[in-house]
Amino acid sequence: EAGVVQSPRYKIIEKKQPVAFWCNPISGHNTLYWYLQNLGQGPELLIRYENEEAVDDSQLPKDRFSAERLKGVDSTLKIQPAELGDSAVYLCASKAAGVDNEQFFGPGTRLTVL
Template structure:
């Protein structure tokens, strides 16, 4: 069974430039999460989807971040414009359903803003 696939693996951009991350969850998983992980910290939730509906985006900085999950499968997370403080690893995860089932993570995208 294929795992969660993310691309790109690495991205270096200048501040004020836009950037986008893509995620393909495990087949059949209805729930999709985007997390941000800073060095030496645990992942912090940005947004959660149940199918195509964003059920919790309270942690997403909406002035510069946006996300979508068209057709309830793949998802894209965008930052525009990027700031130096956005440098982090962006992780996508999926689970069968919301609730107490475990989430499976992708490899992440390491973003460096210079």
């Protein structure tokens, strides 16, 4: 079974530029998460989708961050414009239906903003 796929794996951009990250969850997983992981910290939830609906985006900085999951499968996370402080690893995770099922994480995208 294929795991969660993320691309790109690494991205280097200059500040004020836009950037987008893509995630393909495990087939059949209706819940999708985007996390931010700063160096030396644990992952922090940015947004959670149930199918195509964003059910928890309270931690997403909406002035510059946006996300979509149009058909309830793949998802894209965008930052526009990027700031120096956005340098981090962006993790995508997915989960099958059922409260006790665990989240499966992708390898992440490491973003460096110069």
